[in-house]
Amino acid sequence: MSRTERMTEFDARMVAAAEADLQQLLSIQPSPEFAARVRANIHENRESPAKRWGWIGLAIATAAALVFAAILRTDHTAPATQKVEIVKQPDTPLRAAPPAEQGSLPPTTRTARHVAIQKETPRSAEAAASPEIIIDPAMTEAIRRMAMSLRNAAPDVSVAETLQADVGHPEALPAPDPLDVPELVLKPADQNGGS
């Protein structure tokens, strides 16, 4: 039967009877417990958001506690004097490097803005940067005495010759002139003040 074809009288009667039967079949009523079940189901639905929010609240509280604990721990472990200072420095173009040896890297120019982060160093590190020189006074005295003794002694030429032989230089070392050091004479001070 096509869409445009009209129904016959027989078909119309048959359909009318079928619709009447269907009306009778669908006049069924839900069970008496149906309404109660629907209400109970809705009641459960009403409670579930509270439960869900309870879980969400618990999760948020746990996360907050963890973050708080992490912050506290960080505060304890970090040094008290630590301070971060950001220093901006102007760009420093690097000059071309001297003729490079074979295999070395090509000369580069530093153009990026150089930002140095300086950290205040602890006191022990400061001390290490400018070390204090400590010399034993006894050792100082010994060095002084050695210098005085060498000043009065004549140099030993044989030592120079030995060194020359060891090194193997052909030309002979010139013999040093003996040092003419006038003897130190102590005179009594002039009574008149040297005038």
Added chain:
Amino acid sequence: MNDWAGGLSGTFVTLDEDLEREFEDRLRESMTLAFRVAYGVLRQRQDAEDVAQEAFAKAYRSFGQLRDRDRFRAWLMRMTWRLAIDRWRSDRRRTAREQVIESAAAATTEDVAVSRERAERLWQAIDALPDKLRIVVVLGAIEGHDIRAMARLLDLPEGTVKSRLYLARKGLAESLRCLAPSE
């Protein structure tokens, strides 16, 4: 401050109570419609009640947007129909044989009144219709819905409902003729 907070909480309580009361009204007036729509597809009392219950649960969750009486009824009917069709299809796919046994076993008093064979033929003819034609036949048989009421429930123009009803009747006649016992 306390007065303000007390007044605010009082407003929320009142709003909740209003919603509850309204929903209870809608439930009472639409319960049978939802059940019958589901039964028109599933032909099983228990299944139909389950589906209608599910539709009411969904309606409750969106009741804020469905407070209008006509809108609620239409929405509920369409939701019930969709849920029922989904269940009917999955049942049919799962075990076609089991369904035949169950439907035979679940003959209601209404089935007996109509005569079981005629009822079987009628359901078969209705099942053979496409969904959009099937729903107008079922709705027309429930609570005596006319074209106008069906158009409101289905959110369709009256002309569309009228033409669908005509096509549904023709399809039904054809199926019933084929299914009729030869005399």
